[in-house]
Amino acid sequence: MQIRKFVNREEELKTLEKLYEKKGFTLVLVTGRRRIGKSRLVREFLKDTSAIAVQFEKRVWEYNLGKLNRAIGEHFGIPSPNFSTFSDAFRFIVSQSQERVVVFLDEFSYLLRYSDVEAEFQSIVDEVLPESNIMLILSASSVGMLKRSFFNYSSPLYGRSDATLNLPPLRxxxxxxxxxxxxxxxxxxxxxxxxxxxxxxxxxxxxxxxxxxxxxxxxxxxxxxxxxxxxxxxxxxxxxxxxxxxxxxxxxxxxxxxxxxxxxxxxxxxxxxxxxxxxxxxxxxxxxxxxxxxxxxxxxxxxxxxxxxxxxxxxxxxxxxxxxxxxxxxxxxxxxxxxxxxxxxxxKQFLIELNRGRKVPFRFTKIGRWWYKGEEIDLVALNEREKKALLIEVKWKRLNERDARGILKDLERKAKLVGLDGWKKHYGIVAKEIEGEEGLREGGYIVWDLEDFERLMDAYCQDNGASPPG
Known part of the structure; x- marks a missing residue:
């Protein structure tokens, strides 16, 4: 296994840094499916901050409290304390922290799953931390568990967070x-x-x-x-x-x-x-x-x-x-x-990137598949205000110019079934490889294949300081 460099979390890092610069108590939730890089994101942020970081385990709450006690001792350079409640542990952190301090509780969902601590953490958030200068970051792989605790109206922790970062996969x-x-x-x-x-x-x-x-x-x-x-x-x-x-x-x-x-x-x-x-x-x-x-x-x-x-x-x-x-x-x-x-x-992602770069015939505001009674179009992109449509077939194969023209002709037939009468329509293909692209483009069609992907990714890599593909 190779540990790769930190990729595509710039906006999330900026959000964390902006929240860190605020004064007073701040509560941040970091969610997303397992393996998505939540811990890596937060630990990247913590590199230049004063922090107490604990990764909870699938163990009883007493064991995880012990881990927090040891982390507190290491942070303040004292023998590990023996707090018997999380509330006492946070009271001590508050009493010892004049400057901004981050407390990062990783895999917080394990604590929720193996103990009944929601009410205690409500008390910590409502009574212990409000006058502090602590930034509390809770991350959880169990998205369902975290949603039940923080996003269900009946939960004691409902509505307590200042920000929620929901990490998507890389594109x-x-x-x-x-x-x-x-x-x-x-x-x-x-x-x-x-x-x-x-x-x-x-x-x-x-x-x-x-x-x-x-x-x-x-x-x-x-x-x-x-x-x-x-x-x-x-x-x-x-x-x-x-x-x-x-x-x-x-x-x-x-x-x-x-x-x-x-x-x-x-x-x-x-x-x-x-x-x-x-x-x-x-x-x-x-x-x-x-x-x-x-x-x-x-x-x-x-x-x-x-x-x-x-x-x-x-x-x-x-x-x-x-x-x-x-x-x-x-x-x-x-x-x-x-x-x-x-x-x-x-x-679809490729077209969205082109849309952001204004490299499509118009700026679309909606994109997805279309189907009706056995007919299907792979991608339809619309600008409903301007009444413009881009209709695309996607083929993971090598196409010669004759094949491509046949697909485009059938696409024009299917377009009549979509019900966009009076709209300006553009037709195109995204494929693995297309021969005769120039002739198709001269005919007014929009055509992209992996070579076009490569050029776009080359530009992206140059913008981000990485080596180009190939």
């Missing part, structure tokens, strides 16, 4: 900053199996990518082989039900009734499970862009889970028993097809 473009030299098609493959989660990216060198994927997913001793299963068991009370629901989505079931039937869950109860999977960032509910629809469909948002449930879950027992041949054959046969699904998300 596709950040892989070119993470890996100093990586080919764009290899970056697509890596993003398609890691979803930009920093901890997962640390397991890859970016060379012989498909071989690295096989080693990281189809080896029973590999971290990523068990990670999805363990995350569900860690986060959820009924992991078996969620596991079956995600199996259903991986098999192409996208509507609530289909998922419920496959999972043997009452349709009326399925919505609750789906909502929780949305909150965790594993699934997303989609509505077609450009038309009104009451019922959406569900797809994977997290590409790590998408890949794992597509290629690992059906063969989990065989791989665990040392017989990965069936899984490897499935992966080698169908990985390229799966990349078509992942490439849609990457193309």
């Amino acid at each position: 596709f473009k950040h892989l070119f900053e993470w890996f100093n030299e990586i080919a764009p098609d290899d970056a697509v493959k890596l993003y398609a199996v890691t979803s930009g989660v920093p901890r997962y990216l640390e397991l890859f060198n970016g060379r012989n990518v498909e071989g690295e994927i096989e080693e990281n997913f189809f080896n029973p001793n590999a971290f990523l082989f068990r990670e999805a299963k363990e995350l569900l068991e860690e986060e959820l009370r009924e992991p078996e039900t969620y596991y079956t629901i995600l199996e259903a989505v991986a098999k192409g079931k996208s509507r609530v009734n289909e998922i419920a039937q496959y999972s043997y869950v009452e349709p009326k109860n399925t919505a609750r499970y789906m909502r929780i999977l949305e909150e965790l960032g594993i699934l997303m509910r989609e509505l077609p862009v450009g038309r009104k629809a009451k019922r959406g469909i569900y797809r994977f948002k997290d590409l790590y889970f998408a890949f794992w449930f597509r290629f690992v879950a059906p063969y989990f027992e065989e791989i665990e028993s040392g017989f990965p041949d069936g899984a490897l054959e499935e992966f080698r046969t169908n990985f390229n097809h799966y990349l078509g699904f992942a490439f849609e998300e990457i193309a």
Whole structure:
């Protein structure tokens, strides 16, 4: 495993630094799925600050209080105190701290899970700390646990925080900053199996990518082989039900009734499970862009889970028993097809970057897929005020000019079904490789392939001081 440099958390660092410069008590929550880099972000911020930092464990509260006592002793250069409550520990910190001090409680959700401390921390936040100059940072991998404690109206801690930093995964473009030299098609493959989660990216060198994927997913001793299963068991009370629901989505079931039937869950109860999977960032509910629809469909948002449930879950027992041949054959046969699904998300991110740089025909304010009665358009971007539309097909394949023109002609046919009469429409393709781009562009079409991605990422890397891809 290689520890990479700190990538793409500039805005979060600026927020923490700005809050640190304030006087008085400040409470900050740092949330996000496991392995996303919450601890790394805060510890990067703490490098030049006076701080008491503790990482809680899956242990009883007395054990974690002991860790806080030892950290207090180290910070103040005294023998470890023996405070019997968290309230006493914070009173001591306040009494000894005239200057700004940061207290960082990492994996705070473990404390919430294995003890009943919400009421005590309400008292600490409301009575012990308000007149202090302490910046209290709480981070939690268990997003659901933290939401129940701080975002449920009935919780004692509801509404107490000054700021909440919810860390998303890295975007596709950040892989070119993470890996100093990586080919764009290899970056697509890596993003398609890691979803930009920093901890997962640390397991890859970016060379012989498909071989690295096989080693990281189809080896029973590999971290990523068990990670999805363990995350569900860690986060959820009924992991078996969620596991079956995600199996259903991986098999192409996208509507609530289909998922419920496959999972043997009452349709009326399925919505609750789906909502929780949305909150965790594993699934997303989609509505077609450009038309009104009451019922959406569900797809994977997290590409790590998408890949794992597509290629690992059906063969989990065989791989665990040392017989990965069936899984490897499935992966080698169908990985390229799966990349078509992942490439849609990457193309969407690419268009959003172009939109920010004003490199598209108009500034769009909405983007997503469109579908109706068996017809589908991969990406539709709209500016509803100006009545302008950009319609894009995404293809993870090499296209010659004839193929591309056929796709564009069919796209124009489907555009008539979208119902944007009177709108100015632009048509385009995003593909792995396109021959005859210039001729297509001269015909008024918008065309991008991985070479265009490479140029954009080259400019991004130069702006961020990294080596360009290639």
